[in-house]
Amino acid sequence: MTFVYSRKRLRRKDEFLQRLFEVLPGATSWSLILGLVALSFWMPLVSSILVIAFLLGWILRLFYLTFFLVLSYLRLSLEKNTDWLERIRGMDRLDDYFASLGKVNGRKDWKSRMSLWFHRKELIKLKKMGEDIPPPSSQIYHLVVIPIVKETAAVIEANIAGIAGNHVLAKQILVAIALEGRAQASLKEGVRQVAAKYRTRFMDLLVVEHPDGLPGEARVKGANTTYAAKAAAAYFEKRRIPFENVIVSCFDADTVVSSLYFSCLTYCFMVCPDRHRASFQPIPVYHNNIWEVPGFARVVETGSSFFQLIETTDPEKLVTFSSHSMSFQALVEVGYWPTDMISDDSGIFWKAYLHFDGHYQVVPMLMTLSMDVVDAGAWWRTVMSLYKQKRRWAWGVENFPLVMRGFLKNKKISLYNKMRHGFKLFEAHVTWAALPFLLTFVGWLPTILAGEEFSKTVLYYSASRFTQAIFSLSSLALIGTIFLSMWLLPRKKKKTSLLWTLIHGLEWFLVPLILIFLSAMPALDAQTRLMFNRRMEFWVSDKRRA
Amino acid sequence: MVTLRKILFYFFVALYLVLCPLIILYALGYIFTPKVEEGFAKTGLMHFETLPSGASVSIANRQYAERTPTTVRNLLAGTYDVKISRPGYRSWTQTIGIAPGKAVAFDKILLMPDELKVKTLIPQSFEDLLPVPATRFLLLFQTKKAGDLVVFDWKDEIARPLLAGDTPFRDALIVRSFVTRKSPFVLLLVKMKWQTRFLWCQLDKERPEVKDISDLFAGDDPSDIQWESENPENLFALYGGRLDRMDLKKRQLHTGFLENIQGFDPFRGKIYALRASALLQTNSSGEEGREAVAERGAFLEDLFRNTGTFRVDFISGRTLCFFGAKGEFFTNDLPYRFVSEGLRGYQPDSGGRKIALWKKDRLGVLDFTKEMRRKELFERGPEIDWIFEKGMDITQAYFVYGTSHVLFRDKEGVFLAPVGGSGVPAEKMVTVREGSSVFYSDKTGRLYYLEPGRGHLLSVDILPEWAGFSGMFTELEGQGQEPAK
Numbered sequence A: 001m002t003f004v005y006s007r008k009r010l011r012r013k014d015e016f017l018q019r020l021f022e023v024l025p026g027a028t029s030w031s032l033i034l035g036l037v038a039l040s041f042w043m044p045l046v047s048s049i050l051v052i053a054f055l056l057g058w059i060l061r062l063f064y065l066t067f068f069l070v071l072s073y074l075r076l077s078l079e080k081n082t083d084w085l086e087r088i089r090g091m092d093r094l095d096d097y098f099a100s101l102g103k104v105n106g107r108k109d110w111k112s113r114m115s116l117w118f119h120r121k122e123l124i125k126l127k128k129m130g131e132d133i134p135p136p137s138s139q140i141y142h143l144v145v146i147p148i149v150k151e152t153a154a155v156i157e158a159n160i161a162g163i164a165g166n167h168v169l170a171k172q173i174l175v176a177i178a179l180e181g182r183a184q185a186s187l188k189e190g191v192r193q194v195a196a197k198y199r200t201r202f203m204d205l206l207v208v209e210h211p212d213g214l215p216g217e218a219r220v221k222g223a224n225t226t227y228a229a230k231a232a233a234a235y236f237e238k239r240r241i242p243f244e245n246v247i248v249s250c251f252d253a254d255t256v257v258s259s260l261y262f263s264c265l266t267y268c269f270m271v272c273p274d275r276h277r278a279s280f281q282p283i284p285v286y287h288n289n290i291w292e293v294p295g296f297a298r299v300v301e302t303g304s305s306f307f308q309l310i311e312t313t314d315p316e317k318l319v320t321f322s323s324h325s326m327s328f329q330a331l332v333e334v335g336y337w338p339t340d341m342i343s344d345d346s347g348i349f350w351k352a353y354l355h356f357d358g359h360y361q362v363v364p365m366l367m368t369l370s371m372d373v374v375d376a377g378a379w380w381r382t383v384m385s386l387y388k389q390k391r392r393w394a395w396g397v398e399n400f401p402l403v404m405r406g407f408l409k410n411k412k413i414s415l416y417n418k419m420r421h422g423f424k425l426f427e428a429h430v431t432w433a434a435l436p437f438l439l440t441f442v443g444w445l446p447t448i449l450a451g452e453e454f455s456k457t458v459l460y461y462s463a464s465r466f467t468q469a470i471f472s473l474s475s476l477a478l479i480g481t482i483f484l485s486m487w488l489l490p491r492k493k494k495k496t497s498l499l500w501t502l503i504h505g506l507e508w509f510l511v512p513l514i515l516i517f518l519s520a521m522p523a524l525d526a527q528t529r530l531m532f533n534r535r536m537e538f539w540v541s542d543k544r545r546a
Numbered sequence B: 001m002v003t004l005r006k007i008l009f010y011f012f013v014a015l016y017l018v019l020c021p022l023i024i025l026y027a028l029g030y031i032f033t034p035k036v037e038e039g040f041a042k043t044g045l046m047h048f049e050t051l052p053s054g055a056s057v058s059i060a061n062r063q064y065a066e067r068t069p070t071t072v073r074n075l076l077a078g079t080y081d082v083k084i085s086r087p088g089y090r091s092w093t094q095t096i097g098i099a100p101g102k103a104v105a106f107d108k109i110l111l112m113p114d115e116l117k118v119k120t121l122i123p124q125s126f127e128d129l130l131p132v133p134a135t136r137f138l139l140l141f142q143t144k145k146a147g148d149l150v151v152f153d154w155k156d157e158i159a160r161p162l163l164a165g166d167t168p169f170r171d172a173l174i175v176r177s178f179v180t181r182k183s184p185f186v187l188l189l190v191k192m193k194w195q196t197r198f199l200w201c202q203l204d205k206e207r208p209e210v211k212d213i214s215d216l217f218a219g220d221d222p223s224d225i226q227w228e229s230e231n232p233e234n235l236f237a238l239y240g241g242r243l244d245r246m247d248l249k250k251r252q253l254h255t256g257f258l259e260n261i262q263g264f265d266p267f268r269g270k271i272y273a274l275r276a277s278a279l280l281q282t283n284s285s286g287e288e289g290r291e292a293v294a295e296r297g298a299f300l301e302d303l304f305r306n307t308g309t310f311r312v313d314f315i316s317g318r319t320l321c322f323f324g325a326k327g328e329f330f331t332n333d334l335p336y337r338f339v340s341e342g343l344r345g346y347q348p349d350s351g352g353r354k355i356a357l358w359k360k361d362r363l364g365v366l367d368f369t370k371e372m373r374r375k376e377l378f379e380r381g382p383e384i385d386w387i388f389e390k391g392m393d394i395t396q397a398y399f400v401y402g403t404s405h406v407l408f409r410d411k412e413g414v415f416l417a418p419v420g421g422s423g424v425p426a427e428k429m430v431t432v433r434e435g436s437s438v439f440y441s442d443k444t445g446r447l448y449y450l451e452p453g454r455g456h457l458l459s460v461d462i463l464p465e466w467a468g469f470s471g472m473f474t475e476l477e478g479q480g481q482e483p484a485k
Helices: A012-042 A044-078 A084-091 A094-107 A110-129 A153-164 A185-201 A221-238 A261-271 A295-311 A328-334 A344-355 A379-409 A415-442 A458-488 A498-531 B002-028 B298-303 B469-477
Strands: A141-148 A173-180 A204-210 A246-250 A278-285 A324-327 A361-370 B030-032 B040-042 B044-051 B056-059 B062-067 B070-075 B078-085 B092-098 B103-110 B118-122 B128-131 B137-141 B149-153 B158-161 B173-179 B185-192 B195-202 B209-212 B224-228 B231-239 B242-247 B252-258 B263-267 B270-275 B278-283 B291-294 B310-314 B320-324 B329-331 B337-339 B345-348 B354-358 B363-367 B385-388 B394-400 B405-410 B413-418 B427-431 B439-441 B446-450 B457-461
Touching (some): A012 A044, A012 A415, A012 A498, A044 A295, A044 A361, A044 A415, A044 B002, A084 A094, A084 A261, A094 A110, A110 A261, A153 A173, A153 A185, A173 A185, A173 A221, A185 A204, A221 A328, A246 A261, A261 A324, A295 A379, A295 A458, A324 A328, A324 A344, A328 A344, A379 A415, A415 A498, A458 A498, A458 B044, A458 B070, B002 B030, B044 B078, B044 B092, B092 B103, B137 B173, B173 B224, B224 B263, B270 B310, B354 B405, B363 B405, B385 B405, B394 B439, B427 B446, B427 B457
Parallel strands (some): A141 A173, A173 A204, A278 A361, B044 B103, B263 B310
Antiparallel strands (some): A246 A324, B044 B070, B056 B062, B056 B078, B078 B092, B118 B457, B128 B137, B149 B158, B185 B195, B195 B209, B224 B231, B231 B242, B242 B252, B263 B270, B278 B291, B310 B320, B329 B337, B345 B354, B354 B363, B363 B385, B394 B405, B405 B413, B413 B427, B446 B457
16 A cells, blocks of 8 residues: 655645544543543542552453563573574575474483474474575565764774674675764764774675755654665666565664574564565664663663563564564565654554555564663763663654555555554554553552541552552562563673672662653653644753763 | 554543543542442541550441541441440540431540549648749739738749848738739739838849839729730739839830720730720830721620729730620720620630630620621621530630630639530549630640649649640740730
8 A cells, every 4th residue: 555654745634633642642641540540539449449449450460461471581591592594594495404404403411402303393384385496595685774863983893893783794784884874974984983993894885975954854763764865776686686585673773683683583484474464673782881881871771671672572563673673575565664753663664564565574583682771871861861862762662653544545564463563653652651650659549648538448458558559560570570680681791799780680779760750751742732723843862881 | 662552542531431420420429338228328437546556446346456546438328326435545435427429527525534643743731823824934922911922933943032031021921922924024913011012023043033013003903904915124014904014124104005995915015005995005115196996886885884994805916805894805806895794804825816715604606717608698707616514613714725625723623624615525634723714835845833722833634745745836936925914
C-alpha cells in the first residue's frame, strides 16, 4: 500500500485524525494518573478496588517478563561461542552441510548441542521453503550507515575499527559515514582522516556530507541516513550489485560491534525465509563506558538492555530500535528512513509494515552490539542528559498517529494484526508514562487519603496489606534482575572487591526513583508535547569515554 | 519461544481472570464458609494496637496466635467478647460489634501494669502543686508562705527553693500565682504586712531570680494577668473591663491600654480582646491602631449576650476559645456554642484540634478533626463526646498517649478513660492529697502528684518509659499541653 509515512502535507480529514491520535496517548496517561488520584479522594472504595486489580496485573506481568528475561539471557548465552562464519559458509553448500551437522553433534557440550538444535531447526525450515534459498554468503554485501553530527573522531574510529574487525567479511562491507553538513569543520576533518585510515580495509568507505535544509526534511537523523543510503544505492548500482543481496545496517555513531557481528547478521539474513520483508535487531548493550558512569546511569541503560532482551522473545511484536539492520532492497522499496521524524529507528519498521501490507517482521539477532551510556561529565548534567535521551526515545510515540492512520487506510492488513500492533504500541507508551506514577504514588493514595468512613472498612485494611504483599513479591523479580545484571555486565578493567560488587548490586534499589525521574517523567513529557503539538528536534546525547 | 510465550501469556491472563475477582472479593471481606447458608459471607475485621505491643488477643474465647499489633479478619457479623492480655499488665476486655465489610480499629490500647511504678521524688510534705504549662517546672507549696515555695524541674528531677534565704519576701503570704504557657516565669501576688506585692520570678536560672514589680500595678486585685512567652517584658493585667499594659523593660505602666473589654489573649505579638460583642486586634506594644477581627453584629451579640468576662484563648493558629465566668464555652468553629454553663475547665491537645473539657460530673472530648456530616441540610460542627458521666468533682484533665486517653482528677482520685466511645470504663490510677492538683507530662509519660497522707511528691508511670515518643514529637513541634484552666 502506498502510504506517505509523514505528518506533513495532509488533507483536512487526515490532519484531524493525526491530531486525534497524537492527543490520545498523552490524554490517556494523564487521565489514568489524575483519574486515580481524583478517585482516591472522592471514591476511595472504587479506587482501592482498581488499585488491587492493577497491582495484581502488574505483578503477574512482572513475573511473566522476568521469566522471559531469564530465558532470553539463556538463549543469548547459548550462542556466545557460536562460529557464525562457519555456519554461513556451511549454508553455501546447504545439503552437505546439513548432513554433516549430525556427525559433529556428539562432540559438543550441552550449550553447543542446544545451539545446534536451534540451528538445525532453522535449516529445516529454510529447506522447506524450497526455491527461496539465500544467495551465497560471498555474494551478500553489507552497507553500514553511520550518522554523525557532533561525535568525536575517537568515537567514530572505535565504531569503524569494530566493523573492520570482521576480517573475513570486511571486504563485502561498504561503510557510509553520513556526515551532517552543519557539523564543525574540525569534526569533518577528523572523520576524513579516520576514513582515509580505514578505507582499504573495506569494500569501500564513503563520507557523504548531508546538506542542511533539503526540502521535506527536518533536522533529524533519518534525513542524514537516507541521504547517505541514496548515495550508497548509486554506488551499488554503478557496480551492478543487486540490492537484494545487500543488508543495510544503521549504526549510531557510538556503536561498537564484535568481530562476529556481520557473520551473525549474514546468518540471520540467510536463514530468514522472508529476508526481504524483515529487519534484523541485535540486542543493544551499553558497555563501552559502563564502569565510568554514575551508578544510576548504569542501572538505567542496563534496564534498557533488559527491556530489549525481553522484547526479542516476542518477534511477532518486535519493533526496530536504535542500531538495526534490514534488507537494502526493502529499504529502497519503502523509500528509505523517514526524513521528518526523530524516531526513525522504529519509524522504518512501521513504514515497511504498512508498505508491505503487514508482511514485514523484525528478526531478533542473538548478538549484542555495544554503545555508550550517556555521560555528561558532572552528575547532574548526566541526569539531565539521560532525561533528554529518554524523552527522545519516548518521542517514538509520534509513530502512533501515523501507524493508526495507516491502519485505517490499509485494507489488506488483518484486523487482528491491526488491533494487536495498535494496542501494543499504544499500551507500551501509556504504560511507560503512567505505570511508575501509579505504582509509586497512586497505589498508596486510597489508604493515605482515607477519610473516616473508608478507614472503617475491611477494604481499607486489605488494600494496604495487598499493596505491601505485591511490593514484597516484586523484590523477588528485582533480585533476579540484580544477578542477571552482574552476569551481563562486562568485567571491570581493574579487579574490585566483593564489597564493590555488592554496592553495584545495590544500585538496583534506585529503580523506583529511576522509574519516576528517568522513565515516566520523560515519557509523560514527550506525550504531553505531542498532545499540545510542541515538536521536538533531534538532540544528540552527551557521551564520553575514558 | 513464540509458542511458549503465547502459552504463558494465556496462562497468566487466565490466572489474572481467576485471581482478580477472588482477591477483590476477599479484600471486601467475602469468604466462603460452610456454616453460612449460601456459602459466601461478608465478614468484618478487628484491628488492635497496644502499648506495650506483643499482647495476645482472644475473641469469643478463641485465642489467636498473632500478637498485637494485629488484624483479625474473617469475622462474621455479630458481637464478640474481646480480651487482650499481656503478662504483668491488666487485661483489656470489651464487647465489640462487627458489621459486614466493616473494620473496628483499636489502635491505641493502653495496657496498664498490674502494679503501677510509683517513685518518690521529694520526701517532704507539700500542700499543693502548680504546673507551669509547657515548661519543665512545677511549683510546690509547702505552706502559704512564699519562702516555702519550691521549684521542681521534673525533667532533671531537681528541686530548689524559689526565694533565696536573704530575701525580705520569705514570710509573705501567697494570694495568687499567675503562669503562662511556655514561659519560665511566674508572677506571685503576695501579702506582706498588709501590703500587696507583685513578685516576678524567673525559674530557668540556676538560682531563681525574683523582682518586685509592684510599682507597675495600678491596683491590688487584677482579675487576670497574662503575657506572651516570647515577650515576657510586656504584662497585661485586667481590672474589671480595663486592661493595663506594663512594660518591665522601661518600667512603664500604661493604664487603660484597652477599655470595656470582656476578655483578652496576647497571641503572636497581638492582643485580641473581646469588646461589645466584637473581637479587636491590636499590637501588643500599642503602637498601631486597632482593627476588628470580627465585627460587631447580631450573631456575636447573640452569642455573647448577657454574659460577663471571658477567658480568650488561641489554642492553635486557627481555633479561638472563649471560656466564660459562668462556665460557658464557645469557639470560632461551628457550632460555636458548645457549653452554655457549668464548664469547669478545658485542656487542648498539642495540635489544638482536640479539647478535653470537664464539668463537675462529666468529662468530654471535642474533636475538630472529625469529618463533617455530609448530605445534611444544615451544616454542623463537631459535638462533645461525653466519655465519663459519673464524676463527683472533676477538676483537671490531660490527654494521654496522643489523644487516645484522658487522665482526669475526680475528688482525690486520678482516673484514666479511653477516648472514642469504646465503652471501656475509666480506670483508677492513684489517690492524691485532698485539694491538691496533679500534673501529667506527655514527655515523660508520668503523672506527678502529692501523696494523700504525707504530701510527698510522687510520680507514677502512665506510659512505659520507652514510650516517650509522644513527648518527643511534642517537643519537636515546640508545643505542649496547657494546664487545667
